[in-house]
Amino acid sequence: xxxxxxxxxRYISMVVAGxxxxxxxxxxxxxxxxxxxxxxxSDSRQFRHLMTDPSIxxxxxxxxxxxxxxxxxxxxxxxxxxxYKLTTGLYKETVVAFCQVMELNQPVIMGCSMGGRIxxxxxxxxxxxxxxxxxxxxxxxxxxxxxxxxxxxxxxxxGEVAAGFVSGQIAPQSPSEYRWExxxxxxxxxxxxxxxxxxxxxxxxxxxxxxxxxxTTRCPVYLLSGEYDSSCTPERTRDTAERIKxxxxxxxxxxxxxxMSENPALFREHILPVLKEIGVNN
Amino acid sequence: xxxxxADYVNNNHALVRQGRFINYSILVGVGxxxxxxxxxxxxxxxxxxxxxxxxxxRFAIRAPTEIWEEFWRPMPKRGHHDLFSxxxxxxxxxxxxxxxxxxxxxxxxxxxGALRPASIGN
Numbered sequence: 540x541x542x543x544x545x546x547x548x549r550y551i552s553m554v555v556a557g558x559x560x561x562x563x564x565x566x567x568x569x570x571x572x573x574x575x576x577x578x579x580x581s582d583s584r585q586f587r588h589l590m591t592d593p594s595i596x597x598x599x600x601x602x603x604x605x606x607x608x609x610x611x612x613x614x615x616x617x618x619x620x621x622x623y624k625l626t627t628g629l630y631k632e633t634v635v636a637f638c639q640v641m642e643l644n645q646p647v648i649m650g651c652s653m654g655g656r657i658x659x660x661x662x663x664x665x666x667x668x669x670x671x672x673x674x675x676x677x678x679x680x681x682x683x684x685x686x687x688x689x690x691x692x693x694x695x696x697x698g699e700v701a702a703g704f705v706s707g708q709i710a711p712q713s714p715s716e717y718r719w720e721x722x723x724x725x726x727x728x729x730x731x732x733x734x735x736x737x738x739x740x741x742x743x744x745x746x747x748x749x750x751x752x753x754x755t756t757r758c759p760v761y762l763l764s765g766e767y768d769s770s771c772t773p774e775r776t777r778d779t780a781e782r783i784k785x786x787x788x789x790x791x792x793x794x795x796x797x798x799m800s801e802n803p804a805l806f807r808e809h810i811l812p813v814l815k816e817i818g819v820n821n
Numbered sequence: 822x823x824x825x826x827a828d829y830v831n832n833n834h835a836l837v838r839q840g841r842f843i844n845y846s847i848l849v850g851v852g853x854x855x856x857x858x859x860x861x862x863x864x865x866x867x868x869x870x871x872x873x874x875x876x877x878x879r880f881a882i883r884a885p886t887e888i889w890e891e892f893w894r895p896m897p898k899r900g901h902h903d904l905f906s907x908x909x910x911x912x913x914x915x916x917x918x919x920x921x922x923x924x925x926x927x928x929x930x931x932x933x934g935a936l937r938p939a940s941i942g943n
Contacts (some may be wrong), residue, residue: 603832684909689923696924707903711896767899769906 546590548611553640555607555633562637563611564604568596571666571670571818572646573639575603576654576682578676578797579625579740580701580733581724585651588803589642594811598818599647604637607731623735631664638668648671652796653740655771656681659750659760659783666758671817673761673810676768676796678775679782680747681740690734695746698726701733708796710767711804721800747782755785759820761813762786765794787813822893822936823849823856827865829935836935837863840928845921849933850883863928880917882933888912895938904930 545567552559565583567590575586583603590601605612608623615621634657638646647670650658655677662672685704691697702725709718725733753760760783764776773790780788791798791809798806829834840863848871849856857876859867884892884907891901900910907913915922922929 638912685905694920694924700923700926703923703930704905706927706930708904711902755877767902767906768908769903 542589544591545596546587550611551640553636555636556629558607558615560607560615560633561613562604562607564602564641565590566600566602566685567591568599568601570596570598570600572600572638572641573601573814574634574643574644574646574648575601575799576634576650576657577603577606577609577735578652578654580609580705580728581721582606582612582727583608584724585721585797587800588806589799589810592807594807595814599814602641602643602646602700606633608729608735614729619719623731623755623793625653625736625739627657627660627739627746629701630739631660634661635665635668636801645699647671647673647814649675650677651675651799652677652771653736653744655762656740659753659779660746662755662758662760663746663749663753666754669758671698671759671761673763673813674779675798676764676771677762678764678771678779679750680775680778681770683737683741684769685741687734687737687741690737691731697733698732701725701728705796708767708769710729710765710793710795712793713801717801717803724800747779750779750782751784753783753786755783759817760786761817762788763791763798763809764788765796765798765815767793767795770796781793823858823889824868826858826868826932826936828866830863832863833935836928836931838904839863840925840932843921843925843928846878846931848878848881848917851889852886854878855881855883860932865932878917879921880915880919882915882929884913892933893936897937904933911935 546565548565551562577583577585582605584814586603608614614700648658655674658672658674702722762776764771843860846857846859855871891897
C-alpha cells in the first residue's frame with residue numbers, strides 16, 4: 540500500500556453572496572470540528588502539519604479550506620469583471636456558509652492573520668455558534684506599513700513581490716525549509732488576490748471599538764501571536780486581549796506571523812495546551 | 822562592514838542569479854555615511870563612500886548605524902531582522918524610485934542581509 544498522509548482533499552459547492560462557489564477543503568482526524576482559516580494571499584496548505592499530528596487529530600476533526608479566489612477554490616463566475624476585495628461581511632458570510640454546508644456542530648474556529656481577525660468578528664456576532672475561537676496573529680486594530688498597490692501591477696511580479704513583502708514576517712529562527720515553503724504559497728496566489736485580502740486586513744476589519752463587547756463566557760477567545768510579527772505585534776495582541784475581557788493571550792517567542800507553517804514543531808508546543816483546554820471545558 | 826559586501830554577495834550564486842537583471846547603483850546610508858553600491862548583473866562591482874552631493878542611486882535605504890549593526894547580528898532582535906520590519910518599526914526609511922526595489926524585493930533584502938553571519942533564509 541502507498542503510505543499516504545492522513546489528509547484527504549475534496550471539493551464542495553456553497554453559496555456565498557449569491558454566487559455558487561466551488562471550494563477545496565482538506566481534512567483529517569475525528570472529534571471536535573476545528574476549522575482553520577489561512578492567511579491573506581495564501582491557502583489551506585499552511586495547516587498541513589496540524590493534520591498529520593495524531594496528538595491533534597485523535598481529538599479533533601481538522602478542516603482547512605481555500606477561500607474563494609485562493610488555492611484550488613475557484614473565483615466566482617465572471618471574475619474578470621470584478622476587482623477582488625474582501626470585506627468583513629463577505630468574509631463572515633464565507634466562513635458561516637462553510638460551516639453550514641459541512642454541517643459542523645459548534646466548531647472551534649482558528650484563523651491566522653486575516654483569519655485571526657475574522658474569528659474575533661465571528662465571536663462577537665455568533666458567540667453561541669462556536670465552541671471557541673483561536674486568533675493566531677490576529678488583533679482588532681492594525682496599521683498598514685506598505686502600499687498594497689505594489690502587489691498588483693504589470694511591471695512587478697505579483698507572486699514574487701507578495702512573498703518579498705511577507706518574508707520578513709517569518710522569524711529568523713524558523714527552519715529554512717518551512718520558511719521557503721510558506722513563501723512558495725505566496726508566490727502562487729492569483730493576481731490581485733493578496734491585495735484584495737489586505738483590504739479586509741488593513742482597511743475594513745478594524746473593530747477595536749466593538750471588540751470589548753465580545754462575551755468570552757459564551758465563546759472563549761484565545762490570542763497567540765509571534766514575537767517577530769511586524770503587523771500583529773505583541774503589543775497589539777496585548778492591547779486586543781485587554782479589550783476582550785476574559786480572553787487569553789500568549790506571545791510565542793522566536794515565532795513570526797505564520798506559526799503553523801513556519802515552525803510547526805514550536806507552534807505545537809503552544810497550540811496543544813489550548814486545544815486540550817478547549818476539549819476539557821467542552 | 823558594508824565595504825565587504827561584494828565578498829559575501831558575489832560568491833552566492835543563487836543571489837547573483839536572482840539579481841541578474843539589475844544593472845544600476847543604489848545608495849545605502851549607514852548613520853551619517855552614505856555608500857554608493859554598484860550592481861551589475863546581480864554582482865556587486867563597487868562599494869564606495871559618496872563623494873559628491875550629486876552622486877546617487879536609483880533609491881536610497883537609510884538607517885542609524887546601531888540599527889544596521891543589530892540587523893547584521895547573527896540573530897537580530899525583532900523589528901531589526903528585515904528591511905520591511907525595520908521600516909514598519911520606523912527604524913529605517915527608503916527614498917527614490919521604488920519600482921526597481923519592488924521588482925527585486927527579495928534580492929535587495931538578501932543583498933543587505935548577506936553581511937549577516939550564516940545569513941537568515943539560506
